Amino acid sequence: MASPVHLEGTTLEGGGQLLRIAIGLSSLTKVPVNITNIRGKRSGGGGLKAQHLTSVQWLSQASSARLSGAGLKSKEITFMPSTRDQQSETYLKSEIQISQNTPGSINLVFQAILPYLLFRGSHFPVRVHISGGTNVSNSPSHDYVSQVLLPMLSLIGIPTIESELHSRGWSQGGARLGSISYIVTPATRPLPAFQLTNRGDIKSVRVTILAPKACEQHFRDELDVMFDKRETAIFGDREPEVEVTFEDSRHDKRFYLLLVATTTSGIKLGRDWLYDHRVRVGKLEHVMSSMTKKVFSDLIEEIEHGACADEFLRDQLVVFQALAKGKSSVHGGRRKGELVEPSLHAKTAQWVVHEIIGADFDVEGGCEGIAFGSTEEDVDRKEGGKLRQSLEKLHVSTSKDK
Numbered sequence: 001m002a003s004p005v006h007l008e009g010t011t012l013e014g015g016g017q018l019l020r021i022a023i024g025l026s027s028l029t030k031v032p033v034n035i036t037n038i039r040g041k042r043s044g045g046g047g048l049k050a051q052h053l054t055s056v057q058w059l060s061q062a063s064s065a066r067l068s069g070a071g072l073k074s075k076e077i078t079f080m081p082s083t084r085d086q087q088s089e090t091y092l093k094s095e096i097q098i099s100q101n102t103p104g105s106i107n108l109v110f111q112a113i114l115p116y117l118l119f120r121g122s123h124f125p126v127r128v129h130i131s132g133g134t135n136v137s138n139s140p141s142h143d144y145v146s147q148v149l150l151p152m153l154s155l156i157g158i159p160t161i162e163s164e165l166h167s168r169g170w171s172q173g174g175a176r177l178g179s180i181s182y183i184v185t186p187a188t189r190p191l192p193a194f195q196l197t198n199r200g201d202i203k204s205v206r207v208t209i210l211a212p213k214a215c216e217q218h219f220r221d222e223l224d225v226m227f228d229k230r231e232t233a234i235f236g237d238r239e240p241e242v243e244v245t246f247e248d249s250r251h252d253k254r255f256y257l258l259l260v261a262t263t264t265s266g267i268k269l270g271r272d273w274l275y276d277h278r279v280r281v282g283k284l285e286h287v288m289s290s291m292t293k294k295v296f297s298d299l300i301e302e303i304e305h306g307a308c309a310d311e312f313l314r315d316q317l318v319v320f321q322a323l324a325k326g327k328s329s330v331h332g333g334r335r336k337g338e339l340v341e342p343s344l345h346a347k348t349a350q351w352v353v354h355e356i357i358g359a360d361f362d363v364e365g366g367c368e369g370i371a372f373g374s375t376e377e378d379v380d381r382k383e384g385g386k387l388r389q390s391l392e393k394l395h396v397s398t399s400k401d402k
């Protein structure tokens with residue numbers, strides 16, 4: 001087997017996403033990887049947290065990989081997928097259960113395994129049940145995934161993924177476990193290249209509030225005032241269409257607000273905040289007004305620079321651009337006439353896909369994908385053809401001892 005591609009875990013963002021993308025791509029393409037200094041830029045010493053370990057272990061079993069070094073807080077792992085075109089029997093079941101006993105983000109586990117579930121070459125839908133956190137700081141919430149990520153994946157041509165929330169799991173207001181099921185239908189051919197370049201006008205905004213029931217009216221009033229004030233910045237000359245949903249968070253320290261704008265071309269832009277500052281008794285009005293101000297101004301910033309994917313979605317689409325067939329483009333918007341730079345997360349994702357499968361991004365957010373899953377690519381892969389050779393070249397040029 002070729003020597004593993006070495007990834008230094010402190011590169012760019014230096015967090016967990018580098019690991020998730022690397023292991024997800026490795027399990028699909030069978031390119032072995034070695035990651036050192038995992039999450040090396042995170043405070044607290046870095047290394048694998050439970051959420052990362054869960055994803056790595058699941059993918060290693062699913063792709064019959066040899067995994068070494070993996071444990072809680074590990075800073076180095078080597079992931080060597082089996083080169084035989086055979087998946088582990090256990091993981092071909094139509095029901096998959098992934099359990100976490102802390103509220104590690106369910107959606108980050110899902111982010112790690114989704115490319116594998118979609119492109120592993122199966123023809124059967126799977127139902128994946130994951131327990132952990134549904135609303136966790138610095139990760140996509142259940143609400144963001146169901147209202148932004150999944151519709152956007154469908155817009156770019158990925159078979160519709162359904163999600164079913166069973167119960168909420170929180171990182172705030174004391175740890176609490178929840179669970180979600182996803183039904184994923186695998187792609188039966190490579191993902192065609194997609195173009196997210198025409199944003200259109202903002203047609204409607206959907207607001208999701210999770211807060212203690214006693215705060216409902218105040219929160220709604222704050223939003224009304226803000227919509228009145230910022231109507232033109234959001235809707236321009238169009239008649240505003242706003243829908244507000246409130247759910248009782250059943251805890252006086254659990255506050256979450258999400259705004260999702262839908263454009264005339266079907267694009268969804270989302271911004272949210274799971275309140276993570278101290279909630280003081282008697283100061284709840286301050287919590288609601290600061291959440292409303294911040295989430296509105298974040299969304300308006302996204303709207304003003306005209307991007308076709310919000311800052312978070314942009315990094316989450318990188319892996320799909322790299323696997324698609326042909327050149328996919330995601331317009332990231334312009335600020336003062338200049339293209340908006342990808343976030344550090346997006347740059348990191350682009351670096352990882354380059355290192356593992358050789359896909360490159362241009363400054364405008366375009367990427368010529370490797371057509372993963374096409375017959376030609378399969379033949380190449382099985383018979384040691386073009387792709388295999390170029391991957392092997394990459395192993396050599398990026399191996400650890402370089």
Ligand SMILES: Nc1ncnc2c1ncn2[C@@H]1O[C@H](COP(=O)(O)OP(=O)(O)OP(=O)(O)O)[C@@H](O)[C@H]1O
Binds near residue numbers: 016039042316
């Ligand atoms: N508010 C948000 N809405 C949607 N997606 C988000 C949000 N915040 C973070 N994300 C996404 O979550 C992922 C976070 O990656 P990151 O590497 O920071 O996470 P991590 O595994 O928790 O690692 P670490 O603990 O090392 O930060 C990125 O894909 C990012 O786009």
